[in-house]
Amino acid sequence: MNEMAKEELTLNQLAKEIYAGAGGMENVQSVVHCMTRVRMSVRDDAKVDQAKLKSIPGVLGVVDDEQLQVIIGPGKVNKVAKEMVDLAGVELGEELPHGTGKDLVNAKAAEMKAAQKAKQKKSPIKAVLKDISNIFVPMIPAFVGSGLIAGVAAIMANLITAGTLDAATWQQFVDVLNILKNGMFTYLVIYTGINSAQVFGANPTLGGVIGAVVMLTGMNPDAPIKNLFTGDALAAGQGGIIGVIFAVWLLSIIEKKLHQIIPDAIDIIITPMVSLLVVGLLEIFLIMPLAGFISNGMVGGINWVLSVGGAFSGFVLGALFLPMVMFGLHQILTPIHIQMIGETGMTLLLPILAMAGAGQVGAALALWIKLRKDKELTEMIKGALPVGILGIGEPLIYGVTLPLGRPFVTACVGGGIGGAVIGAIGGVGAIAIGPSGAALIPLIANGRWWGYVLGLLAAYAGGFVATYFFGIPKDKLAEQQLAETTVSAEPMVENKVAAHAIDVFTAVAQGDVHPLEDAADPVFAEKKMGEGYFVEPTSNEIFAPVAGKVSTIFPTKHAIGITTDSGLEVLLHMGINTVELEGQPFEILVTEGQHVTPETKVATADLAAIKAAGKGISMMVLVTNMNDVETYVLEKTGKVTATTEVFKAKTK
Incomplete structure (x- = not known):
């Protein structure tokens, strides 16, 4: 099919053709995009027809790696991806409908299970977290339903123990609720x-x-x-x-x-x-x-930690309690509770340990705010938060924070902060062993419930702050930013190119300049993304390849888009397959909308870290709207210093 025919496909037609080549819309799990590629998670790799995908007019190439990647090119890829999710009736990154009668939790479970079975390169830690999510997400409805019942039963039981409610009247209600609750938790x-x-x-x-x-x-x-x-x-x-x-x-x-x-x-x-x-x-x-x-x-x-006392003891115990529960090690604490109650009439340990669940509440609130575009996640958080506040932490732990990895750690930090506050106040004890969270307030001895509440608030705040700033997984944050930037970018008008303008390109780093066909990645080497060159750098400092305005900074920091004053669209792609590194080796020094010149340092790249991760360090410079280029020439190859002139392009 000739180039003219390729240009005749509408976005709607292109989206439908991609779905067909991917095995049908029902075989596509989710759709996102990066600077140049539509990235799809598929349910069954065997249904994907790569030959069909490659033959679609407008498709520049296909890569089957961590995800099924269909190369469209910058400027157009976001529109194609948006058209694809619009056809499915979802947002970018959300799971596409599959079958009937599935609620959000079951959809999430299906997504995680498909991801587990897909042939993807992933770290052992991510694989473990995927498995944990697969195991526990399907239990979320039962967790939430049983947890709410357990929370109500806990409040009633603690009020009975505290003498606020009459046991003869209320105990049987509590027993019935506990029978229902135990069907899940026992x-x-x-x-x-x-x-x-x-x-x-x-x-x-x-x-x-x-x-x-x-x-x-x-x-x-x-x-x-x-x-x-x-x-x-x-x-x-x-x-x-x-x-x-x-x-x-x-x-x-x-x-x-x-x-x-x-x-x-x-x-x-x-x-x-x-x-x-x-x-x-x-x-x-x-x-x-x-x-x-x-x-x-x-x-x-x-016992040693308890003997030290104070804020130190509170932090250590509050932070480590949930990992102990997961490994079944928390049972060693029951005799300590009993001994404390027998000797002093209260256990000073239980209020501190209760802070662990409060840290999870704070972490969930941060995730809700920071990842508000992730509707599946926010729906689970909305269902699990009331349960967590009442002291039943399983829905938040196993359905939200633990599968994401990092938020579980920052939630434990929040629990430690709450424990430190209670430890510093001192004398905050519970008269009996009972559920934690807000439900424990009636059991706090000697009218020091205010100290326990201060600890809860500190744990909420600590878990929130630690998670908001340090606990959001980078891949989730990238999806969020991608969804936001794509939506905001849709109404933009196509860039107009000035006629017969000459743009001068420079080496983006000290090192060796090579023609594009020498690139290790065939997508670049075959010039499917456009014409240009690349630098094998010997310095971590990366400069702008051309004068213009920064149009795009990708969330994973590995790519920067620049539009020249004449209208050429230039892509600086730092490294090969470095999108998988989630931005860790890169520091971006410019902002979107900023005007840059070849003397502007736009980023630093940790070359040693990139190599250690098994990725290429080639700094690719591509003109992606080559239809607007009349002539171009690579004037210099070999060893250069940064900002040396190496390439020129003239517009039509």
Whole structure:
């Protein structure tokens, strides 16, 4: 098909053709774009027809790497991506509709599961976080519903304990609510086992059984199973949620291996029995005892922290409590609570530990404000926040902060800040062990509820501030900024190019200038993005390649768009595949709308970090609207200093 025919496709037609080549709209998970490419997450790679995509008029190339990437070129790519999401009725980055009757939480789970199965390069940490999200996001509706019931029951129970409500009248109401609540939280390990098995590809029912093992329901209390490390009796729940996930991961490996070696005739008998036996024994005699051993080892450390007292103790305990819960290590604190209540009539430890959940509330508020365009995330936060305020933290932890990684850490910092405030005030104790959050206020002893409330407010604020400034994942922030800039850029008028103007281009860094065909990336080498050159830099300082106005700075900092006074659209692309580095090696020194010259330092690039990440350091300079160029010439190659004239282009 000739170039004239290529130009005849409308944005709507181009968007539909891309969907068709990607296996249909139903096969596309989500759509975003970068400076030059429409990036799609797909549900089934096998349905993608790359040959068809490459043949579409207006498509400059196709890359199947972390995502399915269709190269359109700057200036047009945002319009094509916007047309694609408009056809689907969603926003950039949101999941496209798939099937019927799915609410936002289930849609999120499907997205995470598809991402887990996709053939993508990703770090082990990101892979673990994806798995955690896959496991827990489907539980969010049950978490929220049960959590609200648990919160109401907690308030009533604590008011009964405090003597505000009459037990004879209200206790049965509390018992009924607790029965409903326990249907979720008592058997959380079983649901975790089932969902973990679905994520890792094991039999879901076997996964549920593996989760149930940590409950030790068949153990004789008069002759308990001994901890191999300490000789003490095993306690139900040791190993926690993380132990269950690890055990089910082992189950998936063993089960898949057995399916390969066991004859089909006896596979249905031998494989589940051997899988359950091997993993169950490992869970009982290794995973749970190991967690118990760690728990016992932590007792001395916790007692020392408590002996130090004050703000230090409060911060350490408030910050570390949630990680302890995840590993099932929090049970070692129950005897300490009981001992404190027996000796002094109250536990000074519980109000401090309650700050951990408050930190999660503050972190969720920051995520809500900072990532307000992410409708799935904000909907989950809206449902989980009231539950978290009432002291039920699971929806926020497992559905929001932990799958995102960094916000979980900053939320723990917020919990530490709240704990430090309570520790500094001193004397803030609870008369009984009960749920935390706002529900614990009636149990605070000696009228010092005000100290507990100050701690809650400090934890909310600490979690909010730490997350707002340090805890937002860069990829999520990039999606947010991309959605905002794309929407604001849509009404802009096409740039007009002055006739017969000459633009002089310079080396953007000290190093070696090369013609574009020498580039390591075939997309650049085949000049699908436009004509130009690149510099292999020997200095971290990066300068503007031409005089003009900064039109675009991509959120991941790896690319800058400049429009010359004559109207040429120039792309400075720093490195090869550096979009995956999420901006870490780069510092941008200019702002959008700023006028620059070849003497303007626009960025610094940590070349060593880029190389260490396995990415190329080539600084690409491209004229992307070549249809407006009459002639061009690369005048100089080889070693140059920054700002040396190397390339000229004349407009038509």
